[in-house]
Amino acid sequence: MKKIISLHPIRGIIIHCNPPQILALTFLFFIVVGACLLKMPVATYTSITWLDAWFTATSAITVTGLVVVDTGSTYTLFGEIVIMFLMQIGGLGLMTFSVLILMMMRKKVGLRQRLLTQESLNLNQTSLGGLLRLVKLLFIFSITIEAIAFIFLAVKWVPAYGWADGLNYSLFHSISAFNNAGFSLWSDSLSQYVGDPLVNIIITGLFITGGLGFTVLVDIWDKKGFHRLSLHSKLMLVGTLVINVTALCILFVLEYSNPETIGNFSFVDKLWGSYFQAVTPRTAGFNSLDIAAMNESSILVTMLLMFIGAGSGSTGSGIKVTTFVVMLLATMSFLRGKNETTAFKRTIKSHVIVRALSIMMISISCIFIAIFMLTVTENAPFLTIAFEVISAFGTVGLSMGLTGDLTTLGKEVIMIMMFIGRIGPLTMAFVFAKKRESSIRYPEEDVFTG
Amino acid sequence: MKKIISLHPIRGIIIHCNPPQILALTFLFFIVVGACLLKMPVATYTSITWLDAWFTATSAITVTGLVVVDTGSTYTLFGEIVIMFLMQIGGLGLMTFSVLILMMMRKKVGLRQRLLTQESLNLNQTSLGGLLRLVKLLFIFSITIEAIAFIFLAVKWVPAYGWADGLNYSLFHSISAFNNAGFSLWSDSLSQYVGDPLVNIIITGLFITGGLGFTVLVDIWDKKGFHRLSLHSKLMLVGTLVINVTALCILFVLEYSNPETIGNFSFVDKLWGSYFQAVTPRTAGFNSLDIAAMNESSILVTMLLMFIGAGSGSTGSGIKVTTFVVMLLATMSFLRGKNETTAFKRTIKSHVIVRALSIMMISISCIFIAIFMLTVTENAPFLTIAFEVISAFGTVGLSMGLTGDLTTLGKEVIMIMMFIGRIGPLTMAFVFAKKRESSIRYPEEDVFTG
Ligand SMILES: [K+]
Ligand SMILES: [K+]
Numbered sequence: 043m044k045k046i047i048s049l050h051p052i053r054g055i056i057i058h059c060n061p062p063q064i065l066a067l068t069f070l071f072f073i074v075v076g077a078c079l080l081k082m083p084v085a086t087y088t089s090i091t092w093l094d095a096w097f098t099a100t101s102a103i104t105v106t107g108l109v110v111v112d113t114g115s116t117y118t119l120f121g122e123i124v125i126m127f128l129m130q131i132g133g134l135g136l137m138t139f140s141v142l143i144l145m146m147m148r149k150k151v152g153l154r155q156r157l158l159t160q161e162s163l164n165l166n167q168t169s170l171g172g173l174l175r176l177v178k179l180l181f182i183f184s185i186t187i188e189a190i191a192f193i194f195l196a197v198k199w200v201p202a203y204g205w206a207d208g209l210n211y212s213l214f215h216s217i218s219a220f221n222n223a224g225f226s227l228w229s230d231s232l233s234q235y236v237g238d239p240l241v242n243i244i245i246t247g248l249f250i251t252g253g254l255g256f257t258v259l260v261d262i263w264d265k266k267g268f269h270r271l272s273l274h275s276k277l278m279l280v281g282t283l284v285i286n287v288t289a290l291c292i293l294f295v296l297e298y299s300n301p302e303t304i305g306n307f308s309f310v311d312k313l314w315g316s317y318f319q320a321v322t323p324r325t326a327g328f329n330s331l332d333i334a335a336m337n338e339s340s341i342l343v344t345m346l347l348m349f350i351g352a353g354s355g356s357t358g359s360g361i362k363v364t365t366f367v368v369m370l371l372a373t374m375s376f377l378r379g380k381n382e383t384t385a386f387k388r389t390i391k392s393h394v395i396v397r398a399l400s401i402m403m404i405s406i407s408c409i410f411i412a413i414f415m416l417t418v419t420e421n422a423p424f425l426t427i428a429f430e431v432i433s434a435f436g437t438v439g440l441s442m443g444l445t446g447d448l449t450t451l452g453k454e455v456i457m458i459m460m461f462i463g464r465i466g467p468l469t470m471a472f473v474f475a476k477k478r479e480s481s482i483r484y485p486e487e488d489v490f491t492g
Numbered sequence: 493m494k495k496i497i498s499l500h501p502i503r504g505i506i507i508h509c510n511p512p513q514i515l516a517l518t519f520l521f522f523i524v525v526g527a528c529l530l531k532m533p534v535a536t537y538t539s540i541t542w543l544d545a546w547f548t549a550t551s552a553i554t555v556t557g558l559v560v561v562d563t564g565s566t567y568t569l570f571g572e573i574v575i576m577f578l579m580q581i582g583g584l585g586l587m588t589f590s591v592l593i594l595m596m597m598r599k600k601v602g603l604r605q606r607l608l609t610q611e612s613l614n615l616n617q618t619s620l621g622g623l624l625r626l627v628k629l630l631f632i633f634s635i636t637i638e639a640i641a642f643i644f645l646a647v648k649w650v651p652a653y654g655w656a657d658g659l660n661y662s663l664f665h666s667i668s669a670f671n672n673a674g675f676s677l678w679s680d681s682l683s684q685y686v687g688d689p690l691v692n693i694i695i696t697g698l699f700i701t702g703g704l705g706f707t708v709l710v711d712i713w714d715k716k717g718f719h720r721l722s723l724h725s726k727l728m729l730v731g732t733l734v735i736n737v738t739a740l741c742i743l744f745v746l747e748y749s750n751p752e753t754i755g756n757f758s759f760v761d762k763l764w765g766s767y768f769q770a771v772t773p774r775t776a777g778f779n780s781l782d783i784a785a786m787n788e789s790s791i792l793v794t795m796l797l798m799f800i801g802a803g804s805g806s807t808g809s810g811i812k813v814t815t816f817v818v819m820l821l822a823t824m825s826f827l828r829g830k831n832e833t834t835a836f837k838r839t840i841k842s843h844v845i846v847r848a849l850s851i852m853m854i855s856i857s858c859i860f861i862a863i864f865m866l867t868v869t870e871n872a873p874f875l876t877i878a879f880e881v882i883s884a885f886g887t888v889g890l891s892m893g894l895t896g897d898l899t900t901l902g903k904e905v906i907m908i909m910m911f912i913g914r915i916g917p918l919t920m921a922f923v924f925a926k927k928r929e930s931s932i933r934y935p936e937e938d939v940f941t942g
Binding site: 296337338339342343346369370372373376377381383388389392393395396397398399400402403404410413414417418423424425428471484485 | 787831
């Protein structure tokens, strides 16, 4: 974070910015541009307020999917294209764009990028060729996956809705799904396709793939074999699988006889409904069941899943699967009396554990403060408020129905939470933090905890 | 935890127990004895169920103070004396008794005690004289403090309630307060004394002192000067002060114009009410205001305070002030780009940070599971359930009114939470965990988190 970059053309504005600050400013820039475009008369059928345009742009660029106005019936094709671009920039672009910006300035890549490339690709940090290859791979992967999904969805939706609407629906939902944005052109999201195998498989396949993180995808592409993958990739893949299967089983049991969700469905449809609702909280945000109609216990599980989120450097947010897994592993090692935390015959360094703890603390603090503020500004049940805040922080986009009823202050709190959640609480903290060098070493002393 | 102790007289039952297991078994033993005594006809005016006797004994020995039957009107003097003994054993005894048991067996003291004595008293770990001195000090401190408080309260309550009741009230509440038990003989706890300076100062003085932890008290007694205190004592004192003052300011502002709490009080009474409600969640559990009538935002702050709790080896529970402070310090150091966490010119070892993280993870997991179970078994608002669970885990005893209405299963969940909360989540985990020695060292590999 020490490297100071001076951007020549707009030297006066963002001189002396560190990479996290550039990332945050880039997002702010696109939010402003997006809000202006969405406020244009050509973008909507009926006029929307500046706050709603602002909210929609923030929700789209942070790939959250919380909506204050119904996307399909409010925005024209132009408006929908703006939202598609914002989602693509916010999801696919988060990492790629920041790498590109730094490359264009022909400077050394920042810490974040260096870590990423070193860890999962073993590229030389100064190799421009290696970075170019990474970015090229990211684009090829993403466009290919989105294109394949687009074709499958079009095969289904063109016959149903005609060429114009069918193609539009297919493109919009494949971009929205791969980027974990969760925007849908139907007001009830994907509820009408709750038992449809094709839509279930394509949409969840898109957001699970996008949520693994590009480094994991590239690692799989390079290594072609589980045992040769990096520790990060192994933890991501196993973590994702275990969390998803566990969530599926829990939700299936809890909702089995709830008539407002899957209670009256056939056995197979019950499975599809539970599956979709188990994988969507991390952090896709589509829904095929009514969230508010679920049991409180299911909602609690969903909140935990939203908090955990997706992979580092992915199209999803949350504290990240690896953060959660590292903390679990550290706790288990400690209880077993081991001095070191290990996984897949590798030792996880103590600074990684402290980093995970820091992310957890910052995240919980942000969520706590936001919930606290909404309990003051909003007149809604506590669970509904907590759900909305965690959904915004994890850029999930699921809601128990509060979003549209939020007060102006409430909307602003949720917008800030989406922004922090997408930029990443750690990055956000680095935007304000200054590196302090200390050469003083103090003697160690134990503190009795717990 | 490796040392295996064989207790000669009842060798068959608790042979091969480690210290945490002995602690847990001791508590279970007193719960059984206490429940049997409270179920006796002589203990109550009207018969109570076994479940309620069981619940009261658990609540008393874990110094929680959650009640399913009103203490003052249900229990006779005999029943009240049983509760007093249970509170004294559960609070004062938690650490003292375990040291004593180990000493009586003339074995080396366990890890927990070794850490405590080493850290704050600099006693030689094999010195029986040093340990005896510690235990003697603990008893002298506790009895002296309780006696002084008893006299002050008696001066107030004997004229008001006559000799018999006045002395009973004074003794019961001074024991209940010092041990952070929170049991009161009045059905509305201390609400009638909300603006009374004497009761406010004596009761809060008792539970704050008890909640600092004996090691801190002995340290202050020995060192007589802040700068010469151990790091643990410094963090406890500063942490407690900062948390209490912050909580007082927040609650004062939030409740200032709430007519159901302090809204209609004079300015001074507003201050007393906020002060009491700011310090009681950690983890005394008396209340002078109606919890259920507070704003949701105040309740959220109270829940955080209950989660943090009191000091290690004190009469209070929770994750402990030092656990919270260590995590905060680690996060701040990390954000500042420092490799080490420091406080008061001392370095906090990384294994202390991992221990704090482990306590946090185990605690949150326990709380999450308990809330989850109660959302299934109980028909109550989410916030009420979450409040009850965190109150039980922190052995606080504050309630939004759910305790008496709990289902049988709900009562059992809350009893288990009180037990885990008092024994300590870490100790509880050690009861089941087995030490594994590993001589294999794996290469280090980074994982990208957040
Ligand atoms: K989303
Ligand atoms: K208590």
